Amino acid sequence: MKRALPFHSPNVWPPAPLVTLFFIIYAMVVGGLGLMELRMGIASEVLSDSQEFKKIHQVILGAAAVVYALYRLVRFHPACNRPYAAWLMLSPWTSARPLPLGPVHPVWQDAVVIGLLTAMAQWLAHVDPTLPVVAFGLTWLVGMTIIMAITRTWPAFLALGFLWPALILPGVTGWPGMMIIVGLILIILLGHRRSLQSFPWPFLSNANPLAAVASGRSGQNVEIRIEGVEVAPSYLGWPNLVLSPKIRDRSIADSTSFCLSALAGWWLYCVIECSEMDSSTGPGLVFVFAFVAALLRLALYCSNVGPPFSVLGRLASGQLIQPGFDQVFLTPLAVILTGIAGGMVVKHSGSWYASATSCVFASLWLLLFIGGPTRQSWILTGRLRFRTPANQANSQRLRRI
Amino acid sequence: MIKVTDVSHHFGLRPVLCHINLDIPDGHLVALMGPNGVGKSTLLGIISGLITPAKGHVEINGLWRRGSEESELKIRRQTTLLTDHPWLPEFLTAREWLLAVGQLYDIDADHLMDHIVRLLDLFELADKGDAPIRTCSNGQKKKIAICGALVTETPVLILDEPFTGGLDPSAILALRRVLKHLAESSKVTIVMASQIPEMVELLAHRIAILSGTHLVAYDTLDGLRAQTGCSGSLPEVFEKIVHPQTTEHLERYFNRPKA
Numbered sequence: 001m002k003r004a005l006p007f008h009s010p011n012v013w014p015p016a017p018l019v020t021l022f023f024i025i026y027a028m029v030v031g032g033l034g035l036m037e038l039r040m041g042i043a044s045e046v047l048s049d050s051q052e053f054k055k056i057h058q059v060i061l062g063a064a065a066v067v068y069a070l071y072r073l074v075r076f077h078p079a080c081n082r083p084y085a086a087w088l089m090l091s092p093w094t095s096a097r098p099l100p101l102g103p104v105h106p107v108w109q110d111a112v113v114i115g116l117l118t119a120m121a122q123w124l125a126h127v128d129p130t131l132p133v134v135a136f137g138l139t140w141l142v143g144m145t146i147i148m149a150i151t152r153t154w155p156a157f158l159a160l161g162f163l164w165p166a167l168i169l170p171g172v173t174g175w176p177g178m179m180i181i182v183g184l185i186l187i188i189l190l191g192h193r194r195s196l197q198s199f200p201w202p203f204l205s206n207a208n209p210l211a212a213v214a215s216g217r218s219g220q221n222v223e224i225r226i227e228g229v230e231v232a233p234s235y236l237g238w239p240n241l242v243l244s245p246k247i248r249d250r251s252i253a254d255s256t257s258f259c260l261s262a263l264a265g266w267w268l269y270c271v272i273e274c275s276e277m278d279s280s281t282g283p284g285l286v287f288v289f290a291f292v293a294a295l296l297r298l299a300l301y302c303s304n305v306g307p308p309f310s311v312l313g314r315l316a317s318g319q320l321i322q323p324g325f326d327q328v329f330l331t332p333l334a335v336i337l338t339g340i341a342g343g344m345v346v347k348h349s350g351s352w353y354a355s356a357t358s359c360v361f362a363s364l365w366l367l368l369f370i371g372g373p374t375r376q377s378w379i380l381t382g383r384l385r386f387r388t389p390a391n392q393a394n395s396q397r398l399r400r401i
Numbered sequence: 402m403i404k405v406t407d408v409s410h411h412f413g414l415r416p417v418l419c420h421i422n423l424d425i426p427d428g429h430l431v432a433l434m435g436p437n438g439v440g441k442s443t444l445l446g447i448i449s450g451l452i453t454p455a456k457g458h459v460e461i462n463g464l465w466r467r468g469s470e471e472s473e474l475k476i477r478r479q480t481t482l483l484t485d486h487p488w489l490p491e492f493l494t495a496r497e498w499l500l501a502v503g504q505l506y507d508i509d510a511d512h513l514m515d516h517i518v519r520l521l522d523l524f525e526l527a528d529k530g531d532a533p534i535r536t537c538s539n540g541q542k543k544k545i546a547i548c549g550a551l552v553t554e555t556p557v558l559i560l561d562e563p564f565t566g567g568l569d570p571s572a573i574l575a576l577r578r579v580l581k582h583l584a585e586s587s588k589v590t591i592v593m594a595s596q597i598p599e600m601v602e603l604l605a606h607r608i609a610i611l612s613g614t615h616l617v618a619y620d621t622l623d624g625l626r627a628q629t630g631c632s633g634s635l636p637e638v639f640e641k642i643v644h645p646q647t648t649e650h651l652e653r654y655f656n657r658p659k660a
Contacts, residue, residue: 236501238488240549243450244505245477308453312413317455324453380473383453388488 012076012102012109014068022064029056030124057125061117065132068113069139077104078199079147085204095196105189106140144188151201154256156191160184161263165270242304242386247376257369265362272354279353283343286360290339293368294332301328301375305384324383331371335364402427403557403590408447408457410440417443419614421457425607427556428588430580432601435611436643441594442485442561444611448592449482449559461557478506483550485562485594491535495526495545498534499552506553513552520548523575540567547576558583560593564600573600580604598635608635612643 033053076099078085084101093100117132145164148157163184166172172180195201236244252260271277307325314320342360349356373382405423409416417440425431433441446452448459450466450473459466461476490498496517503513521530524544529537534545543566550558563580564573581604583589595601601608608625610618618625626632629641640647 235490235493235498236505237490237498239449239451239482239484240502240505243477243480243482245474246505247474309411309455310413313411313455316414317411319455377470380470381467383467385452388486 012072012107014071014113018067018071022060026060026120029060054125054127057121058127058131061121061125061127061132062135065114065117065135066139068110069136069143072110072140073104073143073147076102077147079151079195079201082204085200089200089204095193095199099196104144104192110136141184141188144192148188148191148195150203151195151198152203153191153195153198156187156194158259158263159187160191162266163187165267168274169270170273238388239386247379252369254370257366261362261365261369264365265358268361269354269358272357277354279350282346282349282353282357286346286357286364287339287343289361290335290342290364293364294335294339297335297368298328298332301378304387305379305382306387308383308385322383324381327373328378328382331367334371335367338364338367402460402462403448403592404460405444405448406457406460408444408454408459410443410447410452410454410456416614418447418454418611421611421616423609423616423619425590425592427590428584429606430584430591430593430604431607431609432605433592433594433609433611434596434598434601434639439611440614441611445482445559445561445592445594449480450476451482479555480557480559481506481550481553481555482559483546483561483563485565487546487549489534489542489545489549492533494531494533495521495537495548496530498545499548502549503552506555508552508554516552516554517548520551523579524548524572538567540569540572543568544572547572551579556589558589558591558593560591562594562596564595564597577604598639602635610639610642618642 074080078088078099088100091100114132114136117136118129121127121131122129145157145160148160163180166180167177272282307322309317314322338360342363346353346356346360378384403423403425405421408418408421410418421444423431433444435441443452447454448461448466450459453467458468462479464472464476466476467473493501499517499520500513503517504510508516517530518527521527524547526541526544526548529541534542537545547563550560550563558580560580563576568576577600580591580593584591584604584606593605602622605622607619607621609616610625618628620628622635622638625635625638625642629638631638631641
């Protein structure tokens with residue numbers, strides 16, 4: 001059996017309109033430069049060697065590399081291309097086979113395209129020749145990291161989440177930086193394989209395979225919609241939305257909560273180390289975050305619901321504390337108290353303030369994640385009153401009858 | 402079976418419901434009646450899970466409302482509420498919306514599509530079924546909302562003023578027959594708030610009458626007649642229970658002594 005070469009695909013050349021557009025823009029810039037030199041009667045090196053003109057070249061070449069990287073992802077990755085994913089769902093394709101439209105991973109044609117841009121940067125534009133390589137590489141790597149999250153390839157995404165900020169740490173230059181980049185590439189390639197193995201991804205559950213051939217007529221739109229009402233969509237109106245027997249379980253596993261909290265702390269640590277933030281800002285930062293996060297969580301839980309009866313009602317009935325409703329205040333309160341205590345710890349942490357701030361920050365996130373009740377439990381068992389959709393953001397799209 | 406046990410509720414300082422107890426057997430259609438603002442919609446909201454009562458609890462088919470996540474989800478699968486002022490998505494067509502609602506309740510797609518066609522025909526919405534809901538009149542929107550409740554095929558229906566809101570006579574007749582059929586043939590339990598005594602008289606197995614925060618009567622029409630000693634129609638029985646002094650007031654009004 002003939003085995004396909006891993007770094008070859010005839011399909012991945014950039015499309016002619018994209019190439020034409022690039023050359024038109026570039027020719028206009030270079031031609032404009034020539035015209036200006038001709039009319040001004042000056043030597044050709046004067047304008048083309050000016051810093052401003054070099055910057056224009058850099059922007060054009062960098063943008064071309066970025067657009068090409070985005071094209072490679074959007075055109076060839078099923079996660080970025082819904083009709084493609086819907087068609088794949090109908091086909092006998094498995095992750096053991098190459099993707100039918102072409103590979104997502106870099107192939108030799110990419111080297112040719114980026115090599116061409118590099119050559120133009122070196123000999124035509126006289127700018128840093130690594131610029132197209134860096135722009136293409138960064139865009140592709142960041143795009144793939146986002147795709148890991150979209151396709152729920154969590155182990156790879158978490159590993160990437162820890163590696164990316166390490167690049168901005170002050171001590172990470174030269175070989176350590178190269179090692180991190182190699183690590184990023186390896187994790188992305190392994191994660192990409194893993195994500196293809198888990199196809200079709202959960203987020204595609206709402207997509208009907210017919211979407212690939214849907215012409216946009218209303219009837220077919222209905223076909224698409226009816227296949228997967230896994231949760232109550234917001235357009236269902238009142239009271240179907242709040243009394244729906246299907247609600248989205250947004251609770252996060254404890255292990256995931258711990259990893260995400262550690263990730264948040266690590267990012268903050270890298271940012272503090274990179275920006276050399278003044279230690280006096282740490283306590284304020286922690287407290288403000290705790291306060292805002294507590295309010296946001298409260299707002300998330302209490303949007304469209306209220307207590308079964310008001311403060312006056314509590315006074316009248318003698319039921320000052322309603323445990324079934326007041327439980328919603330416990331976690332925000334704990335977050336604010338932890339923020340105050342954490343701020344004091346950070347204030348007295350001296351030279352360890354970056355580590356202390358990031359640890360407190362991670363603790364706050366952990367508390368926000370694991371503090372009860374879960375949103376599903378709150379909606380289903382909390383002692384509350386659902387409000388009519390007059391205050392809902394989508395009320396414009398609903399009409400009371 | 403719906404069991405409302407010692408339910409009390411108040412809005413602020415104002416008590417709305419006090420010590421309400423109701424047992425509604427399977428396949429019964431119970432009509433909830435009472436003066437305006439007496440708490441009928443609040444009681445329906447409590448039964449349907451929109452409002453947690455200040456005191457007491459509701460059981461539906463042996464499951465405690467809001468008792469646990471599992472029981473609440475099971476109850477939601479078995480219960481549908483039609484509010485007196487439902488909100489409909491203006492940009493969807495009636496058919497699209499009904500499909501989405503049916504899908505929420507895991508109705509088989511083929512059966513659902515067939516049921517929607519029959520419902521649209523029944524309520525004379527076949528022409529409007531594929532037009533955006535915003536193009537429908539108020540009465541047509543009310544019909545669509547009723548179809549939305551019926552398409553779920555849940556064993557418990559909670560209906561707040563289903564016969565009001567601009568329904569035309571043929572729709573009222575159709576709804577009346579559907580509700581009667583559901584209760585008698587399909588053993589669907591229906592709790593309905595209504596202010597139309599003729600409809601209640603024709604449909605309800607039992608009538609619950611609320612007055613001044615309390616449930617003052619809960620019986621069959623004959624039982625209510627026996628209770629009040631009035632052999633007249635439901636409006637007369639209702640007046641005897643809720644406003645016993647109304648007849649006296651009327652007599653005094655018409656027979657005032659001449660000056």
